[in-house]
Amino acid sequence: MATVSCPKCQQLVDSQAVTCPYCRTTLKAYGHPGVTLHRAKKNEYLCESCTYHHDDTCNFPQRPYAKDCTLYENIAERQALLEEQNNATSLTTSINNWIKRHQALLILLALLFICLLIAMH
Ligand code: SF4
Numbered sequence: 327m328a329t330v331s332c333p334k335c336q337q338l339v340d341s342q343a344v345t346c347p348y349c350r351t352t353l354k355a356y357g358h359p360g361v362t363l364h365r366a367k368k369n370e371y372l373c374e375s376c377t378y379h380h381d382d383t384c385n386f387p388q389r390p391y392a393k394d395c396t397l398y399e400n401i402a403e404r405q406a407l408l409e410e411q412n413n414a415t416s417l418t419t420s421i422n423n424w425i426k427r428h429q430a431l432l433i434l435l436a437l438l439f440i441c442l443l444i445a446m447h
């Protein structure tokens with residue numbers, strides 16, 4: 327069972343819990359376990375660290391002073407994810423480039439291998 331800490335009372339609760347069993351804070355929007363209702367910490371607004379605030383794509387009326395939001399996406403987490411994806415792509419690109427650069431050699435090796443197979447018969 328995955329657990330998250332309640333944003334209000336910091337108790338560990340089931341990540342699927344709709345309300346916190348300790349302080350009754352609403353954790354999910356529309357009473358649905360799949361929709362996480364993100365909550366801002368005291369003296370903070372969610373929008374400050376939200377991707378959609380920084381790229382200016384959010385048009386929620388509560389922006390930039392949202393205390394809770396279902397769409398919130400942490401900008402630091404998002405950037406870490408993007409970086410990971412970039413690293414993965416650059417690895418594939420460099421493998422592809424290597425193959426392209428050594429294509430002639432690879433073909434030669436393949437031919438040599440075939441000749442060897444034929445010679446062994
Ligand atoms: S999605 Fe929510 S948290 Fe993010 S900027 Fe819009 S209102 Fe703020």
Ligand SMILES: [Zn+2]
Pocket residue numbers: 332333334335336337346347348349350351
């Ligand atoms: Zn709680």
